[in-house]
Amino acid sequence: MNISNLIRPSIKALDPYSTARDECGENRPEIFLDANESPYDNGINRYPDPRQKQLKAKIAEIKGIYSDQLFLGNGSDEAIDLMYRIFATPGQDNAVLMAPSYGMYEVAAGMNDVAVRKVRLKEDFSLDVDGMLSATDSRTRLMFVCSPNNPTGNSFPQEDIEKLLRDFGGVVVLDEAYIDFSNRGSLVPLIEKYPNLVVLQTLSKAWGMAGLRIGLAIAMPEIVATMNKVKYPYNINILAQKMALTKLDEDAKDRRVAEIIGDRFRVEKALAECPKVQKIYPSDSNFILVKVTDPEGLYAKLLQNGIIVRNRSQVKGCEGCLRITIGTPFENDRLLDVLGVGPGKDRNGVERLGERHVRLTRKTKETSVSLELDLDKGGISEISTGLDFFDHMLEQIPHHGGVSLRVKVEGDLQVDDHHTIEDTGIALGEAINAALGDKMGIARYGFVLPMDDCDAAVLMDFGGRTEFQWKAEFHREKVGDMSTEMFMHFFQSVCTGAKCNLHIEARGGNEHHKAEAIFKGFARTLRMAAAKNEFPYEIPSSKGIL
Numbered sequence: 436m437n438i439s440n441l442i443r444p445s446i447k448a449l450d451p452y453s454t455a456r457d458e459c460g461e462n463r464p465e466i467f468l469d470a471n472e473s474p475y476d477n478g479i480n481r482y483p484d485p486r487q488k489q490l491k492a493k494i495a496e497i498k499g500i501y502s503d504q505l506f507l508g509n510g511s512d513e514a515i516d517l518m519y520r521i522f523a524t525p526g527q528d529n530a531v532l533m534a535p536s537y538g539m540y541e542v543a544a545g546m547n548d549v550a551v552r553k554v555r556l557k558e559d560f561s562l563d564v565d566g567m568l569s570a571t572d573s574r575t576r577l578m579f580v581c582s583p584n585n586p587t588g589n590s591f592p593q594e595d596i597e598k599l600l601r602d603f604g605g606v607v608v609l610d611e612a613y614i615d616f617s618n619r620g621s622l623v624p625l626i627e628k629y630p631n632l633v634v635l636q637t638l639s640k641a642w643g644m645a646g647l648r649i650g651l652a653i654a655m656p657e658i659v660a661t662m663n664k665v666k667y668p669y670n671i672n673i674l675a676q677k678m679a680l681t682k683l684d685e686d687a688k689d690r691r692v693a694e695i696i697g698d699r700f701r702v703e704k705a706l707a708e709c710p711k712v713q714k715i716y717p718s719d720s721n722f723i724l725v726k727v728t729d730p731e732g733l734y735a736k737l738l739q740n741g742i743i744v745r746n747r748s749q750v751k752g753c754e755g756c757l758r759i760t761i762g763t764p765f766e767n768d769r770l771l772d773v774l775g776v777g778p779g780k781d782r783n784g785v786e787r788l789g790e791r792h793v794r795l796t797r798k799t800k801e802t803s804v805s806l807e808l809d810l811d812k813g814g815i816s817e818i819s820t821g822l823d824f825f826d827h828m829l830e831q832i833p834h835h836g837g838v839s840l841r842v843k844v845e846g847d848l849q850v851d852d853h854h855t856i857e858d859t860g861i862a863l864g865e866a867i868n869a870a871l872g873d874k875m876g877i878a879r880y881g882f883v884l885p886m887d888d889c890d891a892a893v894l895m896d897f898g899g900r901t902e903f904q905w906k907a908e909f910h911r912e913k914v915g916d917m918s919t920e921m922f923m924h925f926f927q928s929v930c931t932g933a934k935c936n937l938h939i940e941a942r943g944g945n946e947h948h949k950a951e952a953i954f955k956g957f958a959r960t961l962r963m964a965a966a967k968n969e970f971p972y973e974i975p976s977s978k979g980i981l
């Protein structure tokens with residue numbers, strides 16, 4: 436197959452805009468007087484690299500391809516639009532789409548005055564390969580296949596796609612936006628075998644960079660070169676290029692994907708218990724398509740509870756369906772709660788996820804605190820209270836305490852920081868108390884004396900009483916965005932919630948360091964006090980009870 440014959444003649448003949456820096460060859464100028472930019476460096480005064488060399492090299496390495504097989508666009512949407520512009524003559528050619536699928540294929544066709552022929556998926560959402568092929572005619576230039584498919588969530592076997600690639604004489608665009616969540620491997624290696632294959636991927640989903648707008652098209656160099664010729668010269672801005680380079684951490688991506696898939700199984704299981712749910716379609720992605728008895732009503736109810744899902748009930752083939760993206764475990768719990776199938780909780784509203792691993796949500800008129808604490812496994816620190824300095828302090832707890840801590844607070848910060856900090860303290864205390872459980876085998880006391888120009892002593896005793904002592908003075912009203920008077924209130928709240936004796940004393944000149952010393956001290960002390968001692972079945976009290 437000769438790809439060159441598929442490209443519109445006017446595009447083949449196009450003489451692309453040549454950017455100022457395209458023409459300097461191998462010379463490396465130091466003074467740039469060519470592009471009418473501002474000479475004053477502010478990080479963004481220069482045009483971005485139109486060929487995105489550095490970013491492409493990194494992505495190509497991750498994907499195991501060559502840079503000249505990779506196109507980067509302003510989202511996958513740019514690549515979709517370019518497919519029509521390059522291969523389909525407006526008003527004459529057509530494209531074959533599967534349905535239901537991603538809406539942009541049809542919108543982009545409309546923008547380019549290209550007719551579409553839609554072929555319905557079969558009842559079980561499998562691909563109607565013969566139907567797709569017989570929908571083509573001599574003016575069909577493009578075929579779009581989305582696998583895993585949005586909104587159905589399923590993916591298609593490689594044979595199906597290879598049959599289309601072999602038997603259709605035009606370009607097959609395979610959208611793999613959700614491939615990182617899929618059990619099936621990417622079909623990117625097939626570009627070597629089928630020059631008419633264009634694979635779309637994106638940084639928007641598994642990579643967590645939807646805000647940057649970077650989409651990938653992977654194909655043989657001739658198609659990529661043509662895409663580069665037709666795109667706007669500076670289609671990826673300088674901040675997006677830089678930021679993407681810093682965020683392309685494969686291990687972190689893989690961990691997130693595993694976590695999302697893990698929680699997807701949990702959500703699927705819980706949803707199956709919901710009387711309103713009629714069918715859960717098998718998902719190979721980070722969302723689930725769910726058929727429910729009253730989609731409009733359920734959609735409205737979720738929205739009233741602050742949760743938005745995608746209502747697909749009006750889409751042909753998805754009648755009665757909502758598409759639900761898998762969020763964080765907290766967010767998924769909120770969803771399940773509204774549907775009446777939330778996780779089981781003890782009478783204090785604490786959900787036990789493991790032996791000393793708990794999750795709780797604490798809601799008042801002023802705040803909503805979601806908190807997860809695992810005393811035996813460190814490594815997770817996800818803290819967002821809306822107060823930067825408070826976040827920084829709370830991060831000391833997982834960091835120095837060897838525990839995992841997730842905290843998400845939505846509080847009335849427009850009033851002040853009081854409720855947010857106090858309620859977080861209570862929730863953290865309650866979580867510690869609940870996680871300690873029967874207190875079998877824990878060390879009862881802990882203390883520490885750190886650090887820098889300040890020192891802090893934190894004494895803790897899980898003896899069951901709640902004596903709180905505080906000897907630390909702060910001389911500024913605020914550190915960062917946090918009121919210094921709230922340091923004491925926070926630990927008082929922790930003390931109440933955790934039902935422990937807590938004595939804190941700190942001295943020193945620098946207020947930031949003093950606060951940090953207290954939080955670090957608290958974390959170290961918690962680590963010692965909660966550690967299981969060498970007599971795991973002994974309650975550390977001569978009375979035999981705590």
Ligand SMILES: *Cc1c(COP(=O)(O)O)cnc(C)c1O
Nearest residue numbers: 510511512537585612637639650
């Ligand atoms: C989300 C999504 C994309 C990604 O679009 P971007 O423009 O890259 O954010 C592409 N295809 C499908 C099917 C999607 O659902």
